[in-house]
Each structure stands twice: as structure tokens, then as C-alpha cells.
Amino acid sequence: EAQVTQNPRYLITVTGxxxxxxxxxxxxxxxMSWYRQDPGLGLRQIYYSMNVxxxxxxxxxxxxxxxxxxxxxxPLILESPSPNQTSLYFCASRGLVDVGSSTDTxxxxxxxxxxxx
Amino acid sequence: xxxxTQAQTEISVVEKxxxxxxxxxxxxxxxYYLFWYKQPPSGELVFxxxxxxxxxxxxxxxRYSWNFQKSTSSFNFTITASQVVDSAVYFCALSExxxxxxxxxxxxxxxxxxxx
Numbered sequence: 001e002a003q004v005t006q007n008p009r010y011l012i013t014v015t016g017x018x019x020x021x022x023x024x025x026x027x028x029x030x031x032m033s034w035y036r037q038d039p040g041l042g043l044r045q046i047y048y049s050m051n052v053x054x055x056x057x058x059x060x061x062x063x064x065x066x067x068x069x070x071x072x073x074x075p076l077i078l079e080s081p082s083p084n085q086t087s088l089y090f091c092a093s094r095g096l097v098d099v100g101s102s103t104d105t106x107x108x109x110x111x112x113x114x115x116x117x
Numbered sequence: 118x119x120x121x122t123q124a125q126t127e128i129s130v131v132e133k134x135x136x137x138x139x140x141x142x143x144x145x146x147x148x149y150y151l152f153w154y155k156q157p158p159s160g161e162l163v164f165x166x167x168x169x170x171x172x173x174x175x176x177x178x179x180r181y182s183w184n185f186q187k188s189t190s191s192f193n194f195t196i197t198a199s200q201v202v203d204s205a206v207y208f209c210a211l212s213e214x215x216x217x218x219x220x221x222x223x224x225x226x227x228x229x230x231x232x233x
Contacts, residue, residue, distance in 0.1 A: 040126075042225045043208070045220040048220065050218065056218065058220060090162065104167055108162045110160070110161050111162070
């Protein structure tokens with residue numbers, strides 16, 4: 001089954017304690033990205049990766065790091081989490097888009113709800 | 118720059134009523150995709166539809182229908198005979214249609230509450 005998995009699904013932590021949210025896809029997709037969702041703001045892109053060892057900033061990258069050492073994995077790293085990073089995080093991956101179809105272009109993970117105290 | 122506006126923050130309807138969720142978008146691209154996602158209380162994003170910019174045909178899927186109008190840059194979503202299970206946050210989104218970084222640009226969402 002084609003899927004994007006994220007772990008953990010829920011995490012409560014304290015300010016300054018480094019954490020990593022893992023993301024893995026089994027579809028051999030080149031493109032992966034991270035979004036955060038905040039009330040009243042919708043979802044915003046944090047970082048993206050076009051392929052292994054190729055990452056770049058999205059719209060809200062401050063306070064986050066990513067790495068892409070393998071095609072299937074794209075972890076999100078918070079070196080020193082702060083309360084303003086409390087949010088719902090989604091990982092997504094995308095392969096070749098079938099322009100003529102109407103299927104979704106991205107596969108989203110189930111989300112990780114992070115609370116930073 | 119791309120932008121998606123969902124002017125309705127929250128809507129409440131009584132079960133069996135019809136409800137339309139508005140979505141207005143801005144883009145300079147001639148080729149783009151429009152989406153609707155549903156986010157139930159469990160939090161996951163459920164894909165509902167993708168519409169390509171060159172296809173202005175309206176779409177109906179059961180109780181759901183979508184009205185895409187390029188002339189007004191709108192992509193509205195109507196639920197007919199709403200049910201309690203339709204209660205969720207609905208997001209409209211837009212992306213370019215190329216192979217680079219084409220993030221989804223989301224609206225802020227509309228929270229729909231269907232009351233029994």
C-alpha cells in the first residue's frame with residue numbers, strides 16, 4: 001500500500017529539548033516536503049526536498065532543519081523547540097504528476113501533533 | 118504570488134440543508150491545480166478533488182459538487198443534504214503545474230458544523 005508514515009503521531013515536550021519527527025514514504029518519490037498547520041492560518045510549507053541531498057526552505061523554515069540522506073526518509077528536526085512551534089505537522093511526498101488525471105498530486109502523512117511547553 | 122482565500126471561517130447548518138463553501142484564488146500561472154481537502158476531527162487530510170486549470174467542467178460526486186469558474190477565479194464546493202459526518206474543516210488549495218517545488222498553497226480553512 002502506497003503511504004507516507006510519520007512518527008510520533010503525538011508528542012509533548014519542553015522548550016529546548018531537541019526532537020526529530022520522522023517521515024518515510026514507500027513510493028520511491030523524489031519530492032518530499034513538510035507543512036505545519038496552525039489555527040486560522042491553514043497549512044504552510046516548512047522545507048522541501050527535490051531529491052537525496054537536495055533540500056531547501058519553504059515559507060516558514062525558521063527553527064527547523066531537515067535532512068535527506070535516503071530517498072524514502074525526510075526527517076524534520078527541531079534543535080531547540082519553542083512554544084511557538086506547537087502545531088500539527090504534515091509530511092508529504094509527490095511523484096510524477098499525471099496532468100490529465102484528477103487524482104491527488106501529493107500523498108500526505110497522518111500528521112504529528114506537537115506540543116512544546 | 119499565489120493566494121487562496123476562504124472567506125467563511127465557520128459555518129453551521131442543520132442536517133439535510135445544502136451548504137456552499139467558497140474559495141477564491143489568485144495566480145499568475147496559466148496552468149495550475151485546485152484542490153479541496155477535508156480534515157475531520159481526527160486530524161488527517163482527506164483528498165476530495167483536484168481540478169486542472171484547463172478543465173472547467175463542474176464535478177459531481179454523490180452529495181458533493183464543485184463549481185470551477187475561471188472568470189471569477191473561484192472554485193466553490195457544495196454539499197447537498199448535509200449530514201453530521203460532514204462536520205470537519207475544509208481546505209481549498211492551489212498549486213502550480215510544473216515539476217519543481219510546487220507546494221500547495223492552502224486557504225485558512227472553513228470549519229463546517231452540521232447539527233442534527
